[in-house]
Amino acid sequence: MSTPIPFNRVLEFEYGRLEQVAPMLRRIVARNPSPFTWHGTGTYIVGQGNVAVIDPGPDLPEHVDALLSALDAETITHLLVTHTHRDHSPACRPVQAATGARTYGFGRHGSGKIDSGVQVEEGADNEFAPDVVLAHGDVVEGDGWSFECVHTPGHTSNHMCYQLREHKALFSGDHVMGWSTTIISPPDGDMAAYLDSLELLLARDDRAYWPTHGPCVRDPKPLVRALITHRLERADEVRACLANGVDTIAHMVPRMYVDLPEAMYPAAARSVFSTLIYLIERSEVRCAGDLHATARFEAT
Numbered sequence: 001m002s003t004p005i006p007f008n009r010v011l012e013f014e015y016g017r018l019e020q021v022a023p024m025l026r027r028i029v030a031r032n033p034s035p036f037t038w039h040g041t042g043t044y045i046v047g048q049g050n051v052a053v054i055d056p057g058p059d060l061p062e063h064v065d066a067l068l069s070a071l072d073a074e075t076i077t078h079l080l081v082t083h084t085h086r087d088h089s090p091a092c093r094p095v096q097a098a099t100g101a102r103t104y105g106f107g108r109h110g111s112g113k114i115d116s117g118v119q120v121e122e123g124a125d126n127e128f129a130p131d132v133v134l135a136h137g138d139v140v141e142g143d144g145w146s147f148e149c150v151h152t153p154g155h156t157s158n159h160m161c162y163q164l165r166e167h168k169a170l171f172s173g174d175h176v177m178g179w180s181t182t183i184i185s186p187p188d189g190d191m192a193a194y195l196d197s198l199e200l201l202l203a204r205d206d207r208a209y210w211p212t213h214g215p216c217v218r219d220p221k222p223l224v225r226a227l228i229t230h231r232l233e234r235a236d237e238v239r240a241c242l243a244n245g246v247d248t249i250a251h252m253v254p255r256m257y258v259d260l261p262e263a264m265y266p267a268a269a270r271s272v273f274s275t276l277i278y279l280i281e282r283s284e285v286r287c288a289g290d291l292h293a294t295a296r297f298e299a300t
């Protein structure tokens with residue numbers, strides 16, 4: 001029996017409407033719902049007057065127009081990006097063209113490529129290159145607000161969380177979400193890095209998380225601990241599969257994800273693959289032949 005994860009799937013919003021969700025913080029949700037984005041991308045606006053936008057979102061004209069017209073009387077000075085999936089960074093381009101705001105992020109998308117041809121996550125925005133490249137620990141300052149950069153690889157290698165220092169509020173992107181686990185899809189997605197990035201959050205004193213998808217997480221540490229436990233339990237399930245002669249990802253997925261709709265099997269397969277790579281790195285598992293999602297695996 002697996003440990004439950006304390007998810008919260010209550011989100012009140014209206015597409016295209018800029019709403020105050022906390023002091024200094026407004027949010028507008030894009031109409032790009034999917035199994036990976038839930039209701040859609042939550043774009044955050046920090047400050048008043050001269051503002052930062054976190055994860056401008058997908059390049060949907062309706063979303064970009066709503067964002068720009070809601071901020072018509074204000075100035076966007078910074079565009080911060082948590083990572084380069086297509087539901088997060090592409091709207092930087094039209095917003096920058098309209099406002100001249102500079103873009104900030106860890107860097108370009110890693111070399112992650114989906115080899116199955118099946119969509120298992122939002123695709124990469126390979127065009128995005130930040131004007132200002134940020135490193136872990138950097139501070140970005142604006143008009144009445146400042147962010148500490150927290151590099152959290154795992155979901156993608158360039159994933160960055162941002163702490164609004166004045167409120168100790170962490171914009172957690174897709175690293176930690178209140179409504180669902182995140183996708184870890186190799187090679188850019190990396191389970192060992194993801195677990196390290198969760199441990200990193202446990203050592204911090206953020207009071208609340210604002211993920212790009214879903215509601216605010218008010219009591220984040222129990223959720224982070226449960227997410228770590230969940231992945232370690234998945235690793236145990238993979239070990240159990242191998243011990244029972246179930247040696248391919250295609251056969252592991254239906255055994256490990258009994259309640260999951262089959263349409264989501266390709267995404268689950270990527271997470272199982274990332275767990276197998278994690279166990280290979282720990283010398284617990286080896287792969288017969290080349291390391292590939294269709295290979296046979298065995299315990300060492």
Ligand SMILES: [Zn+2]
Nearest residue numbers: 085122155174
């Ligand atoms: Zn993502």
